[in-house]
Amino acid sequence: MKAEQPRHVGARIQRFEDIRLLSGLARYIDDIRLPNMLHLNFVRADIAHARIVGIDSSALADIGYPTWVFTGEHTAGLSMKAHQDYPEMQYSEQPLLAEGKVRFVGEPVAVVLAEDAYKAEDAAEHVMVEYDSLPVVGTMKQARDASLPPLFDGWTSNVIVQRQMKGGDLEAARTAAAHVIKRTYRTQRQAGVPMECRGVVAHYNPADRLLTVWSSTQMPHLVRTYIAEELNLPESRIRVVAPDVGGGFGIKGQVFGDEVLVAWLAMKTGRPVKWIEDRREHLVASLHARDHEHTLEAYVSADGRLLGLKADITVDNGAYSTFPFTAAGEPGMVGKVLPGPYDLKAYEATFRAVATNKCPIGTYRGVARPSAVFSQERLMDDIALELGMDPFELRLKNIVREFPYKNVLGFTYDEGSYAQSLEQMRGLLAKDIVDATASRASETTRIGVGFACFIEQTAHGTPDFTRRRVPIETGYIAARVEMSPDGEATIDLGLQNHGQGLETTMAQVAADALGILPENIYVRHGDTLTTPYSVGTWGSRGGPLGGGAVHIAATKLADKLRAIAAHLLQVKADQIELANGKASVRGNPGNHIEIRKLARAALRNVDQLPEGMTPGLEAHASLDGPRDGSYSNAVHAAVVEIDVTTGKMKLRRFVVVEDCGTILNPLVVDGQVRGGVVQGIGSAMFEHFIYDAECQPLTTNFADYLMPLAPEIPDIEVHHIETPTPLTPLGAKGLGEGGAIGPAAAIANAVANALGVGVISTPLNTNALWKLSQHIREAV
Amino acid sequence: MTEITLEVNGVTKTLDVEPRRLLADVLRQEFDLSGVHIGCAHGACGCCTVHLDETPRLSCLTFAVQCDGSSIKTVEAMGGPSADHLLQQAFKSEHGLQCGYCTPGFIMTLAPFVDEAIASRRMPENDEIREAMSGNICRCTGYHGIVAAVRKAIGSGLGENA
Numbered sequence: 001m002k003a004e005q006p007r008h009v010g011a012r013i014q015r016f017e018d019i020r021l022l023s024g025l026a027r028y029i030d031d032i033r034l035p036n037m038l039h040l041n042f043v044r045a046d047i048a049h050a051r052i053v054g055i056d057s058s059a060l061a062d063i064g065y066p067t068w069v070f071t072g073e074h075t076a077g078l079s080m081k082a083h084q085d086y087p088e089m090q091y092s093e094q095p096l097l098a099e100g101k102v103r104f105v106g107e108p109v110a111v112v113l114a115e116d117a118y119k120a121e122d123a124a125e126h127v128m129v130e131y132d133s134l135p136v137v138g139t140m141k142q143a144r145d146a147s148l149p150p151l152f153d154g155w156t157s158n159v160i161v162q163r164q165m166k167g168g169d170l171e172a173a174r175t176a177a178a179h180v181i182k183r184t185y186r187t188q189r190q191a192g193v194p195m196e197c198r199g200v201v202a203h204y205n206p207a208d209r210l211l212t213v214w215s216s217t218q219m220p221h222l223v224r225t226y227i228a229e230e231l232n233l234p235e236s237r238i239r240v241v242a243p244d245v246g247g248g249f250g251i252k253g254q255v256f257g258d259e260v261l262v263a264w265l266a267m268k269t270g271r272p273v274k275w276i277e278d279r280r281e282h283l284v285a286s287l288h289a290r291d292h293e294h295t296l297e298a299y300v301s302a303d304g305r306l307l308g309l310k311a312d313i314t315v316d317n318g319a320y321s322t323f324p325f326t327a328a329g330e331p332g333m334v335g336k337v338l339p340g341p342y343d344l345k346a347y348e349a350t351f352r353a354v355a356t357n358k359c360p361i362g363t364y365r366g367v368a369r370p371s372a373v374f375s376q377e378r379l380m381d382d383i384a385l386e387l388g389m390d391p392f393e394l395r396l397k398n399i400v401r402e403f404p405y406k407n408v409l410g411f412t413y414d415e416g417s418y419a420q421s422l423e424q425m426r427g428l429l430a431k432d433i434v435d436a437t438a439s440r441a442s443e444t445t446r447i448g449v450g451f452a453c454f455i456e457q458t459a460h461g462t463p464d465f466t467r468r469r470v471p472i473e474t475g476y477i478a479a480r481v482e483m484s485p486d487g488e489a490t491i492d493l494g495l496q497n498h499g500q501g502l503e504t505t506m507a508q509v510a511a512d513a514l515g516i517l518p519e520n521i522y523v524r525h526g527d528t529l530t531t532p533y534s535v536g537t538w539g540s541r542g543g544p545l546g547g548g549a550v551h552i553a554a555t556k557l558a559d560k561l562r563a564i565a566a567h568l569l570q571v572k573a574d575q576i577e578l579a580n581g582k583a584s585v586r587g588n589p590g591n592h593i594e595i596r597k598l599a600r601a602a603l604r605n606v607d608q609l610p611e612g613m614t615p616g617l618e619a620h621a622s623l624d625g626p627r628d629g630s631y632s633n634a635v636h637a638a639v640v641e642i643d644v645t646t647g648k649m650k651l652r653r654f655v656v657v658e659d660c661g662t663i664l665n666p667l668v669v670d671g672q673v674r675g676g677v678v679q680g681i682g683s684a685m686f687e688h689f690i691y692d693a694e695c696q697p698l699t700t701n702f703a704d705y706l707m708p709l710a711p712e713i714p715d716i717e718v719h720h721i722e723t724p725t726p727l728t729p730l731g732a733k734g735l736g737e738g739g740a741i742g743p744a745a746a747i748a749n750a751v752a753n754a755l756g757v758g759v760i761s762t763p764l765n766t767n768a769l770w771k772l773s774q775h776i777r778e779a780v
Numbered sequence: 781m782t783e784i785t786l787e788v789n790g791v792t793k794t795l796d797v798e799p800r801r802l803l804a805d806v807l808r809q810e811f812d813l814s815g816v817h818i819g820c821a822h823g824a825c826g827c828c829t830v831h832l833d834e835t836p837r838l839s840c841l842t843f844a845v846q847c848d849g850s851s852i853k854t855v856e857a858m859g860g861p862s863a864d865h866l867l868q869q870a871f872k873s874e875h876g877l878q879c880g881y882c883t884p885g886f887i888m889t890l891a892p893f894v895d896e897a898i899a900s901r902r903m904p905e906n907d908e909i910r911e912a913m914s915g916n917i918c919r920c921t922g923y924h925g926i927v928a929a930v931r932k933a934i935g936s937g938l939g940e941n942a
């Protein structure tokens with residue numbers, strides 16, 4: 001990029017998508033209405049583990065309106081298959097509708113279709129399912145108890161997968177250690193909760209043999225491929241559309257059985273079929289997250305060098321493996337990322353996913369890393385306490401400072417600002433640390449300061465998925481940029497926008513290359529009919545890979561514009577600059593031609609083109625992630641105030657120092673960071689999906705499943721360091737998830753600091769804090 | 781079926797509805813107002829907030845038949861298709877929205893709060909602003925941009941250079 005050109009990348013541009021969202025003109029999944037449409041209601045398991053004895057829908061004969069019922073007998077053989085090809089992994093499938101057994105409360109057993117959503121819901125209540133109950137596997141401990149029968153025929157235990165990763169000489173580290181610190185940390189089960197529930201509408205048109213599926217999804221192309229393969233249809237005859245999507249957070253970054261089922265039903269019935277998930281269904285049966293237990297053993301030298309780390313990781317996966325990240329994804333991610341930002345020479349992790357009679361676990365913002373960082377950063381504070389070291393000093397002693405850095409498992413970290421961000425945070429917290437110390441004398445109110453330092457692998461590329469043998473298989477994003485004869489441009493993008501602002505940021509990227517204004521660029525996405533095949537929006541890849549692909553494609557197009565301009569202005573192409581809607585000769589701005597005239601020449605007045613140049617103005621690019629991804633880094637800090645007489649905690653401050661490389665749009669980046677942080681505060685303090693001993697869900701509405709509301713949240717202070725990565729075209733690293741990764745660790749460290757106790761689990765709600773502050777009340 | 785008459789965004793319609801039908805569903809379907817969003821259908825998230833006789837009300841907890849003879853306003857009537865209501869414009873400039881699903885509910889909850897602050901010529905504290913939106917859940921923004929948008933809207937209403 002040349003200095004004299006105005007740069008749109010980096011500018012705080014207000015979002016183009018906002019007007020339709022603010023005015024009510026946006027169209028979400030429930031706004032899709034088709035003539036002659038049938039509405040679907042699920043009959044779901046109300047018992048966690050049982051054999052299905054019989055399904056009786058005879059009562060529907062007298063209901064007085066037409067209904068259609070389908071069960072697992074009709075859909076036999078159709079299933080979700082989510083397997084990683086490891087010899088250690090036990091195979092399982094989830095039938096679209098339960099066949100023979102149910103394995104969690106909420107599992108779909110049958111569907112009822114009717115011509116009105118209210119009627120379909122009424123009718124579903126007339127379908128009687130008789131169950132023969134089986135003992136539940138309800139906890140990690142029960143899942144590892146060999147005396148309890150496995151959830152699936154042919155399995156030898158309820159450990160779905162157990163693997164190991166290691167590097168360096170752990171035995172030598174143990175022998176050399178002056179201190180061995182061992183702790184077990186627990187993070188709770190959560191739901192992801194986008195404000196819009198999920199939903200699917202499907203319609204089959206026999207005239208052109210086209211199946212159209214609208215779904216509130218983050219990954220339309222992957223939904224298309226799965227439906228094609230499962231229903232044995234040509235993929236060219238399936239169109240998947242993600243309309244406006246009301247939040248996803250990874251929860252909508254899976255392919256779900258209901259997407260296949262609704263498509264199948266539309267073909268089966270010959271009528272459009274619509275399913276809109278309600279909130280109870282979403283909480284109970286869409287997808288859960290977290291639910292980890294980590295036992296860590298650190299080997300530390302007398303002066304605070306982290307010599308080695310041993311980890312044992314268990315994730316309560318629930319009943320089924322989800323597509324495409326599978327049951328092996330969550331524990332594998334912990335195993336991979338625990339070395340974190342520290343220069344660790346010896347490491348060994350054993351990690352497993354276990355099956356229980358609960359809703360399946362899947363990807364939710366941060367994916368395993370909020371739990372991993374909770375354990376890693378709690379451990380660092382516990383080590384500091386044991387050695388009598390300042391927690392900043394301990395981290396600065398062990399932090400990675402030389403880049404690129406090859407970690408103990410062989411992953412290469414690109415340039416970051418780890419030490420600098422720690423130093424900056426220490427400065428920002430200086431006064432709070434004084435206040436916290438002063439509060440130790442108080443019998444009622446304690447102040448605590450805690451922070452968490454972490455890195456986040458973003459923009460994962462194909463090699464990362466190949467290594468993991470995961471069905472996602474690849475990680476690239478493609479973009480096609482086209483200019484029309486009027487000089488305006490269109491980007492057809494393989495990402496899908498569910499709040500990230502990419503209708504604006506991607507236009508900014510293309511505008512810089514093309515020399516036109518972002519508002520003259522229309523970004524289209526979320527529709528497989530118009531966009532090039534890509535994996536969708538997840539895993540913090542929109543900015544680095546989507547932005548990178550747009551940049552490459554737009555640059556190709558700009559090269560052609562320059563060639564045409566050079567021909568018309570009788571100069572060399574490398575003398576042409578594109579900016580402000582004009583192609584100008586460098587050093588002679590008076591000699592210029594408007595870009596729209598170049599577009600007109602390329603597409604209409606093609607006789608003006610240089611000899612041999614083909615007409616047309618479009619370019620395509622796809623960009624895969626770097627081999628080991630690109631690592632963003634951040635330090636999060638919380639200052640808490642705890643009323644030890646009641647356990648009530650107030651967040652006085654929450655501060656972020658983050659580095660996501662090149663910032664495409666600060667308005668959007670700050671929004672992503674702050675939104676992620678508040679979800680992380682939810683993980684730390686409020687959100688807990690609870691089952692009873694029979695695996696009956698207890699938190700099935702928003703009165704029981706608590707999320708952060710505005711009064712509980714302070715202003716989130718965000719500070720940026722920009723270390724562009726050489727691994728992506730714009731220097732951008734991913735940042736969508738990072739905000740959610742640090743808060744549980746930072747807040748737990750602040751609580752430990754305030755109360756002078758070890759904190760080993762989340763959520764840190766009022767109940768938990770009341771218990772943790774008991775020793776202070778007793779001392780009074 | 782019960783016959784009711786509703787005035788919605790200035791348009792009056794008489795229609796037959798089942799007594800059990802939610803106001804949210806009737807607004808979405810019979811009046812084709814896609815800006816009315818259902819987030820929880822149990823009155824806890826505020827997504828479905830509309831004005832019923834000028835007062836914010838949860839349309840997922842209200843039956844349409846309860847509103848016979850009432851005047852209802854939805855987000856579509858706040859600033860039209862260009863969203864040019866003061867508060868909508870402030871949401872845009874302060875990044876008070878991301879996915880947009882909860883946004884109409886926030887706008888309908890907060891617009892009277894903004895009007896009242898302007899009428900009483902007083903900029904509320906951030907705590908008061910946060911309390912005013914405590915019946916609405918936003919999962920994307922962390923509320924930061926929404927608080928800033930309310931301040932900005934009130935500031936412009938008070939004639940400050942917010």
